[in-house]
Amino acid sequence: MASSHRELLTGHPVARAADVDEAHDAVTRLYLPHRLEVLERDTALNMTLNAVRMGAVTVGYFRYGGAVRMVTADAGNYHVNVPVAGQCEQQCGSLEPVLASTNRTAAVFMPGYPADLRWQADSAQLCLMIDRHELEFELERQIGQPLAKPLQFTTAMDLSTAAAQSWLAVLELLEREIDRPGGIAHHPLAKARLQMLVIAGLLLAQPHNYSDLVSAPARPAAPRAVRRAVELMESEPSRPWSSGALAQEVAVSVRALQEGFRRSFGLPPMVYxxxxxxxxxxxxxxxxxxxxxxxxxxxxxxxxxxxxxxxxxxxxxxxxxxxxxxxx
Known part of the structure; x- marks a missing residue:
């Protein structure tokens, strides 16, 4: 995200809270149950929460004026916290803690684990919650097979890598268009595309236990599968197609479909x-x-x-x- 801090998602306010109970209730309703504790006496909480839910992706801007600790229940979905101001020490279950800081490191959380977050005073984060089933389903489409074991990400995201920078650019586009009255994020086709960019981009940007399968060379899809994909795009171009959705329709993996298009047309299916x-x-x-x-x-x-x-x-x-x- 941008280095200079500005309040994000201002067009979608959820809560402005000086009271711990009010802040707790707002976050619990939108994300998950947790315990909230103010760490410094005589310090105003001054919590700001702006957020919007787009299908399988919930994106929210959090800011706490005072230093706080948040301990959650076991998560049901995947979460990514991207700092936009200050620092936040974060831990997923008993895994290695992550010191998330602006433009350096984000924190990734998996389902089935609690989270422990210690926010510095005047720190802010863009907090994403991604539906577990949608994310795992997209991974299955990318590798062309069911998952043999749960998806596990590395908990620290290095924001300086090219892949992470590309993913952050998607988040910036998403945040900007959500707040733009009449913007493309309010159109169903564009909204579905943005959501899929966030989900698929995370699988490519952040290392996980299936990364080798995602990046391994693939055999090209058979010509009949490529022809069927072309027919689908030509007959229904307004559908929110992604490479994953097309691959599912023609019963091949994403990488096989991409290789098949490269051999047949010299370009990827999304360029076609x-x-x-x-x-x-x-x-x-x-x-x-x-x-x-x-x-x-x-x-x-x-x-x-x-x-x-x-x-x-x-x-x-x-x-x-x-x-x-x-x-x-």
Whole structure:
């Protein structure tokens, strides 16, 4: 996240609490049962919680003005806490403690373990809760087989790695668009894409006990599976497709599908889908009246989350800007 601290998710306030019981109740309702203790006497709690739930992903901004300790019940889902100000010592069960600090280290928590968090005064975190079944299901789609044992992440996330930086960029996009009135995160297709980027990105960004399988070379999917995936994208391009969802539909692993597309078309399935969607945007802009729609609305309807990159891809494909097509 950004190095300068600003309050996040301001458009989705949940609680402003000076009272421990009020703060406890708000977090318990949204996340999980816990015990909250103020560590310094005569220090104001001043808890801020802004949060939103998007399907399988809950994302919240927490800030405590005073130093506090939070001890949770056994978690039912996966959690990731990304510091945006100060430090927080955090421990998942009896695993190695993590000193989470801004721009350096985040903390990852697994289901079935309690968490013990000691927040410094005036510290803040972006706290994600990811549905256990959805995350494990996505992992099964990536490796093409059922999980033989529970998914276990390394508890400390090094935020300086390229993979972690890419994942943080997804979180920044998510946070920005959630708070933008009428933004793409409010469109069902874009919302599903953002959620899947968070889930799949975590599996790629953070080491876990299936990382070797995720990164191992894969045999390419058979041509019939690739053809079926193409048919699905061509017939339903507005669906919130991901490589995992396509792989599930055609009964192959994500890596096999990607290798099959590389051999057949020289590009990944999601790039192929982008080309299909660019064609649909082009057709819609050609047939629309400029006073009836905007380019951003049409682009968002077809799953383009970043207007600048969309406009560049559109110009590269059609030789003109999307706004020029709409005016024509």
């Amino acid at each position: 889908l982008r080309e299909v969607r660019l064609n649909r945007v082009h057709d819609e802009l050609l047939s629309a009246a400029p006073d009836d729609v905007t380019v951003s609305v049409v682009a968002g309807r077809w799953g383009f989350l970043h207007h600048g990159r969309f406009a560049e891809a559109y110009r590269r494909k059609f030789g003109c800007s999307p706004s020029a097509t709409l005016r024509s």
